[in-house]
Amino acid sequence: MKERIAILGGGLMGHGIAQVFACAGHHVRVTDPIREVRERILPRIEASLDGLGLDQAALSRIEVLNTLGPCVADADLVVEAVPEDLELKQRIFADVERATRPDAILASNTSVIPIGQIMSRVADKSRAIGTHWWNPPYLVPLVEVVRTDQASDAVITATMELLRRVGKSPVEVKKDVPGFIGNRLQHALWREAIALVAAGVCDARTVDDVVKSSFGARLAALGPIENADLVGLDLTRAIHSYILPSLDRSTEPSDCLDRLIDEGRLGFKSGRGFLEWPPEAQAALRSKVTNHLKSAFGTSTKE
Numbered sequence: 001m002k003e004r005i006a007i008l009g010g011g012l013m014g015h016g017i018a019q020v021f022a023c024a025g026h027h028v029r030v031t032d033p034i035r036e037v038r039e040r041i042l043p044r045i046e047a048s049l050d051g052l053g054l055d056q057a058a059l060s061r062i063e064v065l066n067t068l069g070p071c072v073a074d075a076d077l078v079v080e081a082v083p084e085d086l087e088l089k090q091r092i093f094a095d096v097e098r099a100t101r102p103d104a105i106l107a108s109n110t111s112v113i114p115i116g117q118i119m120s121r122v123a124d125k126s127r128a129i130g131t132h133w134w135n136p137p138y139l140v141p142l143v144e145v146v147r148t149d150q151a152s153d154a155v156i157t158a159t160m161e162l163l164r165r166v167g168k169s170p171v172e173v174k175k176d177v178p179g180f181i182g183n184r185l186q187h188a189l190w191r192e193a194i195a196l197v198a199a200g201v202c203d204a205r206t207v208d209d210v211v212k213s214s215f216g217a218r219l220a221a222l223g224p225i226e227n228a229d230l231v232g233l234d235l236t237r238a239i240h241s242y243i244l245p246s247l248d249r250s251t252e253p254s255d256c257l258d259r260l261i262d263e264g265r266l267g268f269k270s271g272r273g274f275l276e277w278p279p280e281a282q283a284a285l286r287s288k289v290t291n292h293l294k295s296a297f298g299t300s301t302k303e
């Protein structure tokens with residue numbers, strides 16, 4: 001069955017999610033308040049399909065609209081991919097609920113904000129869930145489907161089935177915790193990485209060298225739980241008894257980040273962050289990551 005999908009926000013994630021559904025034959029409507037963004041959605045998807053060697057026919061199944069009402073009116077699934085701003089997301093879902101069918105599934109693509117907070121102004125919370133996609137959505141297979149206390153089993157099941165049908169590998173997140181599963185793991189690592197640099201244990205480049213030339217390269221084949229079993233839970237326990245007391249446990253963002261931000265070192269967008277990023281280095285890293293993901297997962301897209 002081909003579903004009607006509404007995507008709110010046609011930026012980095014929104015256009016990629018639209019591409020995945022359209023490639024799988026679904027009819028997709030995307031809305032974004034910014035004209036320049038709307039004008040770029042189809043050319044961006046066209047270039048992406050071209051780069052992946054996929055059929056351009058998917059483009060004919062995508063409509064770009066400038067208002068929310070007609071975008072969501074007959075949707076089976078609404079995916080919100082607007083900026084990570086709680087108040088904005090809350091307001092949008094209140095508007096969506098008024099404009100959409102009562103049986104439409106409402107899903108937020110938030111990176112870390114609890115779904116219950118985002119859906120606080122939605123009256124029927126049984127149909128409100130998280131679907132956390134990863135960038136780029138057409139290459140990374142995982143989508144975390146986030147349950148709240150009030151979400152219905154039928155909504156979770158239907159969403160997981162739809163995601164499988166479009167070629168994704170959904171997992172269910174059974175509790176609505178900030179950051180779900182992937183970003184909790186990822187940012188636990190980033191916190192320690194930044195703490196090591198701030199404490200002068202090593203420079204920033206060395207952190208990445210250590211990860212990429214050791215456990216980072218192994219992670220795709222050996223997850224942390226498998227690894228704990230592989231080395232033995234007795235050894236894991238012994239290691240934790242020595243190391244856990246000294247790991248960073250800050251509950252606030254690092255001062256080191258504040259200092260860099262104050263110096264205008266924002267990363268790629270300002271050409272310097274922890275490291276220097278001239279345009280050619282940025283392009284080289286982006287293409288290295290894309291090629292790596294393509295070889296790891298193929299296009300992760302169903303046609």
Ligand SMILES: NC(=O)c1ccc[n+]([C@@H]2O[C@H](COP(=O)([O-])OP(=O)(O)OC[C@H]3O[C@@H](n4cnc5c(N)ncnc54)[C@H](O)[C@@H]3O)[C@@H](O)[C@H]2O)c1
Pocket residue numbers: 008009010011012013014031032033034037080081082083084085092109110111112132133134135
């Ligand atoms: N960038 C990532 O790698 C990534 C990964 C997973 C999840 N996310 C999450 O996905 C969401 C979107 O992130 P992004 O990187 O695509 O951001 P983005 O800035 O590229 O795109 C957001 C788009 O939303 C549009 N927008 C703003 N207000 C809107 C409204 N009222 N209605 C419809 N559109 C509106 C903006 O004009 C913009 O084009 C965020 O919640 C983010 O945390 C991002």
